[in-house]
Structure formats: structure tokens, C-alpha cells
Amino acid sequence: MPYRFLEDVSLAEIAYNVEAKNLEELFRDSALALTEVMVDLKTVDEVRALEVELEGYDTDSLLYRFLNRIVSIKDSEGLVFREYVVSLNDSATKLKCIMKGEKIDPAKHELRNDVKGVSMYLFGIKRKDGEYTVTVVVDI
Amino acid sequence: MLEGIPVTKVGDVVWEIPKTYKSGMRVPVRIYAKEELLNSMDRDVFEQASNAAMLPGLLKYSYVFSDGHSGYGVPVGWCGAFDLEEGVISPGAIGFDINCGMRLIRTNLTLEEVRPKVKELVDMLFKMVPAGVGATSYQEPKEISQIEQSRFKELVENGVRWAVENGYADRRDLERLEEHGAVSTADFSKVSNEAYRRGRNQIGTLGSGNHYLEIQVIDKVYNDTIARKWGLGEFEKQICIMVHCGSRGFGHQICSDYLDAFVRAMKKYNIRVPDNQLACAPFNSEEGQDYLKAMSCAINFAFVNRQLIVYQIRKAFENVFKRSWESLGLEIIYDVAHNTAKLEEHQLNGERKRVIVHRKGATRSFGPWHPELSDMFKETGQPVIVGGSMETGSFLCVGTKKAEAETFGTTLHGSGRTMSRTKAKQMIRGEDLQRKMLERGIYVKATTMSGLAEEAGFAYKNIDEVVDSMHLAGISLKVLRLRPIANIKG
Numbered sequence: 001m002p003y004r005f006l007e008d009v010s011l012a013e014i015a016y017n018v019e020a021k022n023l024e025e026l027f028r029d030s031a032l033a034l035t036e037v038m039v040d041l042k043t044v045d046e047v048r049a050l051e052v053e054l055e056g057y058d059t060d061s062l063l064y065r066f067l068n069r070i071v072s073i074k075d076s077e078g079l080v081f082r083e084y085v086v087s088l089n090d091s092a093t094k095l096k097c098i099m100k101g102e103k104i105d106p107a108k109h110e111l112r113n114d115v116k117g118v119s120m121y122l123f124g125i126k127r128k129d130g131e132y133t134v135t136v137v138v139d140i
Numbered sequence: 141m142l143e144g145i146p147v148t149k150v151g152d153v154v155w156e157i158p159k160t161y162k163s164g165m166r167v168p169v170r171i172y173a174k175e176e177l178l179n180s181m182d183r184d185v186f187e188q189a190s191n192a193a194m195l196p197g198l199l200k201y202s203y204v205f206s207d208g209h210s211g212y213g214v215p216v217g218w219c220g221a222f223d224l225e226e227g228v229i230s231p232g233a234i235g236f237d238i239n240c241g242m243r244l245i246r247t248n249l250t251l252e253e254v255r256p257k258v259k260e261l262v263d264m265l266f267k268m269v270p271a272g273v274g275a276t277s278y279q280e281p282k283e284i285s286q287i288e289q290s291r292f293k294e295l296v297e298n299g300v301r302w303a304v305e306n307g308y309a310d311r312r313d314l315e316r317l318e319e320h321g322a323v324s325t326a327d328f329s330k331v332s333n334e335a336y337r338r339g340r341n342q343i344g345t346l347g348s349g350n351h352y353l354e355i356q357v358i359d360k361v362y363n364d365t366i367a368r369k370w371g372l373g374e375f376e377k378q379i380c381i382m383v384h385c386g387s388r389g390f391g392h393q394i395c396s397d398y399l400d401a402f403v404r405a406m407k408k409y410n411i412r413v414p415d416n417q418l419a420c421a422p423f424n425s426e427e428g429q430d431y432l433k434a435m436s437c438a439i440n441f442a443f444v445n446r447q448l449i450v451y452q453i454r455k456a457f458e459n460v461f462k463r464s465w466e467s468l469g470l471e472i473i474y475d476v477a478h479n480t481a482k483l484e485e486h487q488l489n490g491e492r493k494r495v496i497v498h499r500k501g502a503t504r505s506f507g508p509w510h511p512e513l514s515d516m517f518k519e520t521g522q523p524v525i526v527g528g529s530m531e532t533g534s535f536l537c538v539g540t541k542k543a544e545a546e547t548f549g550t551t552l553h554g555s556g557r558t559m560s561r562t563k564a565k566q567m568i569r570g571e572d573l574q575r576k577m578l579e580r581g582i583y584v585k586a587t588t589m590s591g592l593a594e595e596a597g598f599a600y601k602n603i604d605e606v607v608d609s610m611h612l613a614g615i616s617l618k619v620l621r622l623r624p625i626a627n628i629k630g
Contacts, residue, residue, distance in 0.1 A: 072389070075341075112588050
């Protein structure tokens with residue numbers, strides 16, 4: 001699995017770690033893990049698509065804003081996604097993402113935690129041996 | 141976990157870490173806890189409290205209370221007061237869920253009257269108080285759902301006064317809320333559109349995580365005089381209702397927006413902190429003032445959120461018991477805020493001084509005759525509502541003059557976690573926990589079973605020890621204890 005949930009990082013919240021070969025994958029898998037905290041991905045279908053464009057002042061801030069935007073869309077539009085197609089510019093400070101998913105339906109979806117946002121605690125993309133990793137602590 | 145940390149005992153349940161522990165600390169750390177609790181705190185509590193002691197303009201101490209556990213950047217169960225001229229305001233030292241708080245409601249009902257109807261009552265409440273992922277405001281009252289921007293502005297700038305004017309609160313309710321249900325520093329123009337879009341359909345919703353609505357029975361009274369003055373403990377097995385929730389996605393978005401902005405502002409003002417979660421701006425700067433105004437909107441939003449939930453609770457009880465909420469005696473006892481920064485006047489070096497008090501997972505604990513308190517609390521001090529885990533019970537305490545003198549009028553907020561959510565749900569399945577609780581007379585309804593398992597009682601500290609610590613320190617005194625008979629979890 002490209003992401004794993006961590007047992008003892010944050011007592012009151014949920015934390016996970018992502019490893020990826022490139023930044024696009026890191027962004028995608030971070031988004032999938034975040035969604036997995038909210039809903040069992042297997043119960044979500046690709047009914048509609050939404051395109052998001054974002055900018056950060058560096059790659060860390062772009063990922064932070066991207067993940068928080070996913071939470072924000074869950075609250076404002078009531079949408080959850082099971083697929084994220086991410087493209088980044090060369091400096092990895094701008095992002096385009098096509099998100100595919102559907103409206104939250106408690107009768108259909110196996111819902112989990114109502115995430116409020118992603119924190120900056122321990123947040124920061126690291127590069128090691130050609131791989132990218134990030135730890136994300138989710139506020140619930 | 142204290143190895144290598146220079147903690148010294150300065151009172152029966154009071155400890156200090158000197159400011160020499162880490163370079164850059166401006167004040168010592170002060171911890172209020174019984175020794176067993178102190179020893180069981182995770183190491184990050186001490187590291188984070190010491191880091192917070194580096195924030196500019198922090199006065200007297202970086203305080204940790206008996207329920208302290210590590211948060212991000214700053215521990216939960218923490219308080220710090222800042223000088224208005226030299227000090228800062230820090231979103232991370234307030235918490236993401238701005239004005240997450242507790243509300244306690246009394247009833248005229250006894251356990252015997254409620255027990256036969258508890259399932260019907262919980263099912264009704266579960267329907268009328270939306271909870272969990274994607275929950276939106278209940279369709280009745282319709283005008284709350286998808287509230288338009290101009291009315292939303294009135295709501296977040298006026299707090300519970302808005303709820304009174306719109307028929308969701310009784311005028312008397314205002315007397316029984318911290319800050320009378322609104323802070324005056326709110327300015328909606330400092331709130332992002334994204335925050336509004338997240339908040340507009342979440343008014344009157346519970347959320348998830350450790351947020352809950354609980355039906356409880358009073359099972360022990362420690363201070364009969366105060367309890368009776370507040371309308372509690374006048375008869376055996378009195379039923380009360382406790383609500384724990386906050387400002388939902390609205391408050392979180394405001395915190396995220398400004399945390400992001402403050403990371404950059406620190407460069408501008410040449411402020412250095414050991415962790416980005418401590419991002420801050422000078423209180424008197426444009427950024428600092430903007431955050432104060434936006435954060436105040438979230439404080440008011442949370443007061444209204446809990447008020448709308450009380451409105452629905454009153455309706456649900458009326459539906460089940462076929463009597464008006466007034467005749468059922470569903471009066472608010474009090475409402476306390478946990479995650480806030482507020483302008484308050486405190487005694488410092490022999491004079492009254494206005495400071496900005498940050499409380500993160502901590503409760504205001506004003507004693508008798510404090511000018512902020514309504515007449516009904518003048519003689520007693522303010523109620524301090526301490527929520528425990530859904531299995532073990534909760535406490536109602538009272539604020540003290542000693543808290544005002546020692547801790548900027550601040551005490552603990554809950555029992556505090558000792559185990560991560562991921563670990564808790566590996567130890568028990570939600571379904572098993574639900575069945576075990578039912579066997580013990582606690583009917584639980586949750587939107588998710590995994591979320592329920594995360595909140596198991598064993599994941600929390602012993603509430604009696606936590607409350608006793610603050611009682612022994614004289615910072616908040618026990619009035620009565622409540623145990624749950626039913627719980628709704630988001």
C-alpha cells in the first residue's frame with residue numbers, strides 16, 4: 001500500500017505516512033489516504049468530476065492547500081472522491097487536479113471520520129533515495 | 141517519560157520546568173497534575189509546552205493542566221496569556237476547532253422517567269441533531285440550511301443574540317453562556333469565502349471525533365449548596381444533557397487560512413519559533429488584528445451551533461414527553477469555550493492589566509464576584525463543565541479566585557487521551573463496545589462503528605484523577621459528578 005496509518009504519532013487525531021516515486025504520486029496518494037479517513041473508498045463511485053487549480057508558495061504549501069481543499073469541498077459541496085489525477089508544473093508550486101467521485105450518501109457510503117482539516121504538525125515533504133515521503137496529521 | 145526533563149515540585153500537585161531548560165524560553169512551564177498523571181504524560185507535552193514558552197510576550201508561565209496531552213505545536217490542556225504590546229496571537233495555541241466547548245442542560249426529569257423512553261429519545265435526537273461526515277443542518281428550521289451570506293454575517297457577528305432574535309434561544313439563555321454567547325471583536329469581512337462556504341450548511345451539527353451529545357444522570361453531589369443554587373441535585377437521580385462540539389469546518393478553515401498567512405508574517409516581523417505550528421503574529425499588527433476578528437466570528441459561530449443543538453434537544457424532548465420544554469425544565473446550566481483567545485483583564489504585579497489569554501483545550505475558571513459573570517453565578521463562581529469519556533462520566537466544577545490569581549482564570553477541559561485513535565480501534569470493535577456499554581446501561585448510537593471504537597473509555601485518562609488534581613490545587617472545585625445513560629456520537 002502506498003500509504004499507512006500511524007499508531008502513535010498523534011493521540012487525538014489520525015496520522016498517516018505516504019511514500020511515492022514522484023511528486024504527482026505523492027499528492028495523489030496523500031489525497032487518497034485522506035479520503036480513506038473519511039470514507040471507505042471501495043463504497044465510492046466515480047459519478048462526477050471536478051477540476052481544481054491551486055498554487056502554493058512552495059511544494060509543501062501546495063500539498064497542504066491541496067489536502068485542505070479536499071476537506072473544504074467535502075463540507076461545502078458534500079462531495080467525496082475516489083480518484084485524483086494530479087499534474088504539477090516544473091517547480092511543483094502549481095497544481096491541476098481532476099477529482100472523480102460523488103455526493104455523500106450515508107445510505108450508500110461507509111462513512112468514517114468527519115475530517116476538519118490537515119495540520120502542519122510534522123508536515124513536510126522529504127526526499128530519500130529517489131523517493132518522496134510525507135507524514136500527514138489529520139484533524140478530526 | 142520525564143527522563144532528561146528538569147521537572148521540580150513546587151506544590152502538592154504543581155510542577156515547574158525552568159526557563160533554562162531550552163534556549164529561547166521566556167518563562168518557565170508550570171504543570172498542574174498529581175504525580176501519577178504527570179508521569180503518564182507523553183514526553184511531547186513537556187517539549188511542546190517548553191517550545192510555547194518561547195512565544196514573544198508570554199506572561200508568567202506556559203501552563204499545562206492535568207488533562208494535558210500532546211497536540212500539534214502546543215499541548216492540548218494548555219494556557220498562555222500574552223502582553224498586548226509585546227505579545228503575539230497564535231492560531232496553533234488556540235486550536236483548530238475554535239470554541240470547541242461544552243454545554244450542560246438540566247431537566248426536571250428523573251432516571252426512572254427517562255429510562256423507559258431512552259431509546260425513543262436517542263433515536264429522535266439522532267435524527268434531529270445531524271452528526272458525522274457530510275452532515276448538514278437539519279431541514280427544520282429550514283432557514284438555517286444554506287443560510288445566505290448577509291444573514292450568516294449577522295449570525296457570526298452577534299452570536300447567540302442572533303439566535304434570540306430569530307427564535308432559537310430564550311433571552312434567559314444568554315445569562316447562562318460564557319461571554320453571554322458572543323464576543324464583540326467579530327468582523328466577518330476578515331473571514332474567507334471558503335470558510336463561509338464550509339460553515340453555511342453546518343450550523344446545528346455535531347461533527348465527529350470526540351464530539352457528542354450525552355444524556356446523563358447526577359450520581360454524586362460534592363457541593364450541595366452550589367448545586368442547588370444552579371438548579372441541580374434538588375431531587376435524586378436528576379437527568380441532565382451534555383453537548384460537546386465546536387465551530388465545525390468554519391472555525392477550522394479560519395485557523396488554516398491564518399496559520400498559512402502567519403508562517404509568512406513571521407518572516408516579516410522577524411519572529412522565530414521552533415515549530416511552524418507555533419506560527420504567530422504580533423497582537424497589535426494588522427495580521428494579528430485580522431485574525432482576532434476572524435477567530436471571533438468562529439467563537440460566535442460555535443456558540444450559535446451549540447444553541448441550535450439545544451433548540452433541537454428541546455424540541456426532541458417535547459416530542460417524546462408531550463410537554464413543553466419549559467415544563468420539562470430544560471434550562472441551560474452553562475456553556476464553556478475550550479479553544480479561544482480572548483481579551484480579559486487580570487491582576488498582574490499589583491495592577492489590573494488587559495491581556496490576550498489563549499486557552500487550548502482549557503476552560504475559563506472565574507471565581508465568585510468576577511464582573512464578567514451573570515447575577516446567578518456571582519456568589520458561586522462560574523460553572524466549569526468537564527467532559528469525560530463516553531464510558532466513564534463527567535464532572536461539573538466551579539471556578540475560583542485562586543485560578544484568577546494563579547492561572548489567568550483557567551483550568552482543565554476534559555479527561556485527555558492516553559492512546560491514539562488508530563491503536564484504540566485495533567483493541568476493540570465498535571460493535572463490541574456498543575454491546576458492552578448497553579450491558580452497563582449506556583445506550584449508544586454512532587454514525588460509524590470505527591469512530592465509536594476510537595472513543596473507548598480506555599483511550600482516556602482516569603477522569604477522577606484529572607479532576608481531583610485541579611480540585612487539590614484549588615483551581616476548579618468539584619460540585620457534582622454525572623454518569624452517562626445514553627450517548628450520540630458523530
